[in-house]
Amino acid sequence: MNNDYATARDLYQQTDSDADVLTDPEIAHLIVNHDKVLGMHGVPGLNIKTEQIEQGLNIEIDLESQHKINKPVHLCFGMLPERGTQRIEMKVNIGDNSSIAILAHCVFPRAIKVKHIMNAEILIGENAVYSYQEKHVHSDSGGVEVIPKAKIVVGKNSRFSTEFVLLKGRVGIIDVDYAAEGLEYSVIDMNARISGLQDDVIKINEQAYLNGEHSTAVLTSKIAVRDRARAQINNKIVASAPYARGHVDCKEIVQDQGVANAVPIVEVAHPKAHVTHEAAIGSVDNKQLETLMSRGISEDEAVEMIIQGLLSK
Amino acid sequence: MSVLEVKNLSLTLDGKKILDNLSLEFWEGYIHAVVGPNGAGKSSLASTIMGLNGYHNFDGDILFKGNSLKQVSIDERAKFGLTLSWQEPARFEGLSVSDFILASAKQKNKEIAENALNTVGLEPASYLFRSVDKTLSGGERKKIELASIMVMEPVIAMMDEPDSGIDIASIEKIFEVIKILKKRGTTIILITHSLAVLDQADHAFLICRGQLQDKGSVEKISQYFKSVCEPCDHKNKPDGTIQSIDKQNSDIFQVDKGEKDE
Ligand SMILES: Nc1ncnc2c1ncn2[C@@H]1O[C@H](COP(=O)(O)OP(=O)(O)O)[C@@H](O)[C@H]1O
Numbered sequence: 001m002n003n004d005y006a007t008a009r010d011l012y013q014q015t016d017s018d019a020d021v022l023t024d025p026e027i028a029h030l031i032v033n034h035d036k037v038l039g040m041h042g043v044p045g046l047n048i049k050t051e052q053i054e055q056g057l058n059i060e061i062d063l064e065s066q067h068k069i070n071k072p073v074h075l076c077f078g079m080l081p082e083r084g085t086q087r088i089e090m091k092v093n094i095g096d097n098s099s100i101a102i103l104a105h106c107v108f109p110r111a112i113k114v115k116h117i118m119n120a121e122i123l124i125g126e127n128a129v130y131s132y133q134e135k136h137v138h139s140d141s142g143g144v145e146v147i148p149k150a151k152i153v154v155g156k157n158s159r160f161s162t163e164f165v166l167l168k169g170r171v172g173i174i175d176v177d178y179a180a181e182g183l184e185y186s187v188i189d190m191n192a193r194i195s196g197l198q199d200d201v202i203k204i205n206e207q208a209y210l211n212g213e214h215s216t217a218v219l220t221s222k223i224a225v226r227d228r229a230r231a232q233i234n235n236k237i238v239a240s241a242p243y244a245r246g247h248v249d250c251k252e253i254v255q256d257q258g259v260a261n262a263v264p265i266v267e268v269a270h271p272k273a274h275v276t277h278e279a280a281i282g283s284v285d286n287k288q289l290e291t292l293m294s295r296g297i298s299e300d301e302a303v304e305m306i307i308q309g310l311l312s313k
Numbered sequence: 314m315s316v317l318e319v320k321n322l323s324l325t326l327d328g329k330k331i332l333d334n335l336s337l338e339f340w341e342g343y344i345h346a347v348v349g350p351n352g353a354g355k356s357s358l359a360s361t362i363m364g365l366n367g368y369h370n371f372d373g374d375i376l377f378k379g380n381s382l383k384q385v386s387i388d389e390r391a392k393f394g395l396t397l398s399w400q401e402p403a404r405f406e407g408l409s410v411s412d413f414i415l416a417s418a419k420q421k422n423k424e425i426a427e428n429a430l431n432t433v434g435l436e437p438a439s440y441l442f443r444s445v446d447k448t449l450s451g452g453e454r455k456k457i458e459l460a461s462i463m464v465m466e467p468v469i470a471m472m473d474e475p476d477s478g479i480d481i482a483s484i485e486k487i488f489e490v491i492k493i494l495k496k497r498g499t500t501i502i503l504i505t506h507s508l509a510v511l512d513q514a515d516h517a518f519l520i521c522r523g524q525l526q527d528k529g530s531v532e533k534i535s536q537y538f539k540s541v542c543e544p545c546d547h548k549n550k551p552d553g554t555i556q557s558i559d560k561q562n563s564d565i566f567q568v569d570k571g572e573k574d575e
C-alpha cells in the first residue's frame with residue numbers, strides 16, 4: 001500500500017493539485033494507475049465499486065438519493081508507463097435530490113504511446129446536479145490518444161455539466177463523443193477548451209437531445225490549432241419539446257498550417273422550441289494582436305495571451 | 314527637440330491618396346494635437362506611425378529620435394516607448410483587466426494596475442478580474458486602455474479620439490490622465506476632431522485631406538478649425554477641391570493642388 005500511496009502522490013503532483021486531498025476524510029477519491037486501484041475513499045451516500053478487466057477497470061459510482069456531496073470528488077486516471085492502453089468502463093447513477101461534483105484528472109506524463117479509452121453511462125435522477133470536470137496532463141511527445149464516449153440522461157429538473165481541459169503537454173489525439181438527453185426543465189452544459197500544436201488532432205462530437213419541456217442545452221467549444229494541428233468540431237442540438245432552448249457556440253483560432261472545421265447542427269422539431277448557433281473560425285484577431293504588440297508584447301507572446309484568454313473561462 | 318518626425322509622408326490605400334506629403338515634428342515633452350475633420354487621415358497617420366498592418370507602403374519617412382522606423386515592427390516600436398490607444402479599443406475574450414494592464418507594465422505588480430485604474434476613474438475591486446470583452450462598455454474599455462498605457466510609461470503616447478465613447482462626467486478624468494502623463498515626461502499626440510480635446514494641447518497641427526493645412530498655437534488652430542473646418546462641407550474627396558475656404562486664410566492654407574494630375 002505504501003508503494004501505491006507513493007505512486008498516487010506522484011500522479012497527483014503532476015496535476016499541480018494539492019496531494020493533501022488524498023488524506024482529507026471529507027473528500028472522496030479514487031486513484032487508478034493503468035488497471036490498478038491505488039487508493040479509494042468514500043463518503044456517506046457515495047458508493048464506488050471497481051472491478052479489474054483486461055487493460056482497465058469497471059467503475060460504478062452510485063450516489064444515493066438525498067445526498068449532497070459538498071466537496072468535489074477526486075478521480076485520477078493515470079498511466080505512468082510510457083506505453084499501453086487503459087480502458088475505463090464507467091457507470092454513474094445519481095439519485096434524486098442529490099448533487100455531486102467530480103474532478104477527474106487524466107495523467108499520462110511520460111506517454112510515448114498511450115491510449116485511454118473511457119466509456120461512460122451516466123444516469124441522473126430528478127432534481128439532481130452532476131458536474132464533471134476533466135483535466136488532462138499529457139506528455140509533450142504527442143503520443144497520447146484519448147477516446148472518451150459518454151451517454152447521459154439528465155432527469156427532470158436536473159443539471160449536467162462537463163468541462164474538458166488540457167492542463168499540460170500535447171493533445172496527441174483527442175476524440176470526444178458525448179450524447180446527452182434532457183428531460184423536463186433539465187440543463188445540459190458541455191464545454192471543451194483545447195489547444196492543439198504540431199500534428200495534434202482534436203475531434204469533438206457532442207450531442208444534446210432536448211426531449212423535455214423547458215429543457216436547455218449549451219454546447220461550447222473553444223479550440224486553438226497551431227502548427228499543423230487539426231480540429232473537427234461537430235456539435236448538435238435537437239430540440240423536440242415545447243420551450244426547449246439550445247445554443248451551440250464554437251470558437252476556433254487557427255494559426256500557422258492549422259486546420260479547423262466546425263459543423264454546428266441544430267434541429268428543431270417543435271414550433272415552440274428554439275435553438276441558435278454561432279461559429280467563428282479564423283486567425284487571431286488583428287486588432288487584438290496589434291493592440292498587445294503596441295504595448296511592447298512580442299507577436300508570439302501576444303498570440304499566446306489571446307489563445308489563453310479564449311481557452312480560459 | 315523633436316522626438317518624432319514625420320517627413321514627407323504620403324500613403325496610398327486602395328488607389329486612394331490618404332496622406333499627402335505630410336511633414337510634422339513632435340517636440341519632446343509637449344502635448345500635441347493633430348486635428349482635422351472626419352476622414353482627414355488622422356487615424357491613418359497614427360496607424361502608419363505605429364507601423365500597423367497595411368500601413369507600410371508609404372513614401373517619406375518616420376523618425377524616432379532621429380532613427381527611421383521603416384523596418385521596425387510594432388512591438389519593437391513599443392519597446393522604444395511609442396504606443397497608441399485606439400479610437401475603438403479591441404475586445405479580448407477571457408483576458409482579465411488585470412492581465413491586460415500588467416502585460417504592458419514596466420513593473421508587474423498588482424498595486425501598479427490598481428493605481429492606474431484608480432487614476433482613470435475605475436474602481437479596481439470591481440474591474441481587475443473582469444474580462445476586457447463585450448461585457449464592458451466602449452467607454453470602460455477606453456479607460457482600461459488608457460490605464461494600460463499609463464503603466465507602460467511610454468516616451469510617446471498617441472491617443473486616437475481620446476474622448477470618444479466617454480461620458481461627459483468622465484472627460485475631465487481623461488484630461489487629468491493626459492496631464493499626469495505629460496508631467497511624467499511622456500510626449501502626447503492627441504488625435505481628434507473635438508475642440509475640447511484640442512484645448513488640452515500645447516501645440517497643434519491641422520490636417521485636411523491628408524495634407525498639413527496649418528500648425529501652431531492651440532488658439533490659432535482652434536480659431537481656424539472653428540471658422541473654416543466646421544462650416545466646411547466638403548466631403549474629403551481626394552479628387553474634389555476645397556470650396557468653402559475663406560480666401561483670407563489662403564496664406565496659411567496650402568491651396569489644394571489636386572490629385573488629378575497624379
Ligand atoms: N484601408 C483603407 N483603404 C482605403 N481607404 C481607407 C482605408 N482606411 C481609411 N481609408 C480612407 O482614408 C480616409 C482617412 O481615414 P481616417 O484616417 O480614418 O480619417 P480620420 O481618422 O481623420 O477620420 C477616409 O476617407 C477613409 O475612408
Ligand SMILES: [Mg+2]
Nearest residue numbers: 355356357400
Ligand atoms: Mg479617426
